[in-house]
Amino acid sequence: MGQVRMEDVARRAGVSKVTVSRTLHCSEKVTEKTRRRVLQAITAVGYVKNLVAGSLASNRTNVIAAIVPTLTNAAYGTSVHAMAEVLRQNGFHLLLGTVDFSLAEEESLIATFLGRRPDAMYLHACRHTPAARRLLRNAGIPVVEVGDLIRHPIDMVVSYSNFEAAKSATIYLLSKGYRRIAFVSAFKRENERHFNRWRGYCAALRENEIPYDPALVLEEPFAFHFGAEALLTLLNRTPDIQAVLFASDLWAVGALLECSRRRWSVPGRVAIVGFGDQEIAREIVPQLTTVRLPFEEVGRVAGQKLLDRLHGQSVKPKIVDLGFKLIERAST
Numbered sequence: 001m002g003q004v005r006m007e008d009v010a011r012r013a014g015v016s017k018v019t020v021s022r023t024l025h026c027s028e029k030v031t032e033k034t035r036r037r038v039l040q041a042i043t044a045v046g047y048v049k050n051l052v053a054g055s056l057a058s059n060r061t062n063v064i065a066a067i068v069p070t071l072t073n074a075a076y077g078t079s080v081h082a083m084a085e086v087l088r089q090n091g092f093h094l095l096l097g098t099v100d101f102s103l104a105e106e107e108s109l110i111a112t113f114l115g116r117r118p119d120a121m122y123l124h125a126c127r128h129t130p131a132a133r134r135l136l137r138n139a140g141i142p143v144v145e146v147g148d149l150i151r152h153p154i155d156m157v158v159s160y161s162n163f164e165a166a167k168s169a170t171i172y173l174l175s176k177g178y179r180r181i182a183f184v185s186a187f188k189r190e191n192e193r194h195f196n197r198w199r200g201y202c203a204a205l206r207e208n209e210i211p212y213d214p215a216l217v218l219e220e221p222f223a224f225h226f227g228a229e230a231l232l233t234l235l236n237r238t239p240d241i242q243a244v245l246f247a248s249d250l251w252a253v254g255a256l257l258e259c260s261r262r263r264w265s266v267p268g269r270v271a272i273v274g275f276g277d278q279e280i281a282r283e284i285v286p287q288l289t290t291v292r293l294p295f296e297e298v299g300r301v302a303g304q305k306l307l308d309r310l311h312g313q314s315v316k317p318k319i320v321d322l323g324f325k326l327i328e329r330a331s332t
Contacts, residue, residue, distance in 0.1 A: 004046055004048070005047075006020050006047070009041045009045055009047045012041035013037045014037070015034060023035050023038040061118060061119055062093060062119065063094075063116070063118045064087055064093070064095065064306060065097070065116070066094055066122040067109055067123050068096070068097075068098055068099075069124060071098055073248075074278055079298045079302070080094070080096065082297070083122060083299035084303075086304055087303050092310075102190075106128060106132060107132040110132050110136060114136075119141060120144075120306040120310060121139075121141060121143045122144050122146070122302060122306065124147045126145045126150045126192065133154060136154050136155075142305075142310060143156065144157065144158055145157045145159070146158050146299075147159055148160075148161070148192065148193050148196055149162075149321055150319075153319065156315060156319070158320040158322065159320070160294060160298075160321060160322050163197070164324070165275070165291045166198070166200030166201050166204075166245070166291075167203050168326055169201075169245055169326060170200065170205065173243045173245065173271065176332060178243040178271060180213075180216065181201075181205075181216065182238075182243070183197075183245050184218045184234075184245070184246045184247060185197060185217075185220075185247035186219065186220070186222050186247065187221075201245060213238075215238050216234065216241065218233060222248070224254050225254055227256075228255055230244075230254075230255065243267070244272055246272065248274065248276060249276040249277065249278040250276075250278075251274075252273065252274030253280055253284055255272055256284055256288065259272075266286050267330075267331060267332050271289075273288075274288045275291045276293055277293065277327055278290075281329070282329075286329070286330035287329035287330045287331065288329055288331045289328050289331045290326075290329070292326075292327050294322040298322060301322065
């Protein structure tokens with residue numbers, strides 16, 4: 001039950017260890033008959049190529065490490081899947097980890113992944129511990145950050161502005177005549193993207209001379225049913241609320257379903273806006289007004305940026321803003 005070695009393949013195929021190595025790394029140097037015999041032996045004994053050992057000589061593992069906050073949010077999965085497709089078509093594979101929005105856990109996982117010698121790293125976050133930033137800068141590998149726009153990335157950033165997106169959504173609600181606008185987000189100390197959406201909401205109010213009311217702002221755990229709970233909490237606290245901007249479609253849909261259960265008119269009783277334009281936003285009744293974010297394009301562009309760097313190409317610009325779009329539907 002020990003680890004299968006290259007010597008085991010050679011013995012099974014009746015060839016030398018050098019011939020097995022040539023078959024794996026430069027098969028044009030062996031005959032077709034020998035190549036078939038070696039490959040059959042590899043299958044028979046269950047040999048797996050040691051990528052780490054190979055990387056010591058080639059300085060390349062063909063593995064890209066990716067770190068996301070969680071897999072429970074479809075947005076992260078959409079971006080990572082799009083990136084993985086780009087990488088797979090170019091002979092690279094993905095090593096994926098989650099950190100549950102913890103900076104300390106991200107730092108630990110970065111160190112762990114760097115120990116596996118990835119060729120590049122993808123981070124769905126733009127805020128990191130000082131130690132994590134040092135690790136990545138000292139690693140000497142391409143790094144792309146996504147999830148928000150920052151002026152000073154570790155290496156490259158491909159994203160959209162959460163600040164501008166939330167500001168635009170709030171201004172849209174103000175243009176519809178709503179003045180008592182609530183805002184629901186994740187815990188801002190843990191989630192910089194939602195913190196910047198709150199900043200955009202505040203900026204829109206300030207620019208339109210609408211007083212900021214902390215009673216209209218609520219933080220909730222990231223789960224579907226908290227959208228309904230958030231709406232009820234806000235309406236019980238301040239019944240004159242006219243509209244709610246949710247920092248995620250997940251909560252917004254939960255709120256819409258609660259309105260349906262209580263037979264409240266939307267937007268008659270309250271207008272609702274989401275964030276993300278997930279598929280359910282188009283299917284629920286009433287259809288959800290939301291901010292469309294380019295999750296899939298972020299993954300594709302980020303993957304291509306990493307590939308360009310790995311192929312020795314100059315990457316410009318290093319800060320890529322893919323923008324957003326407000327999608328107006330029946331909920332407002």
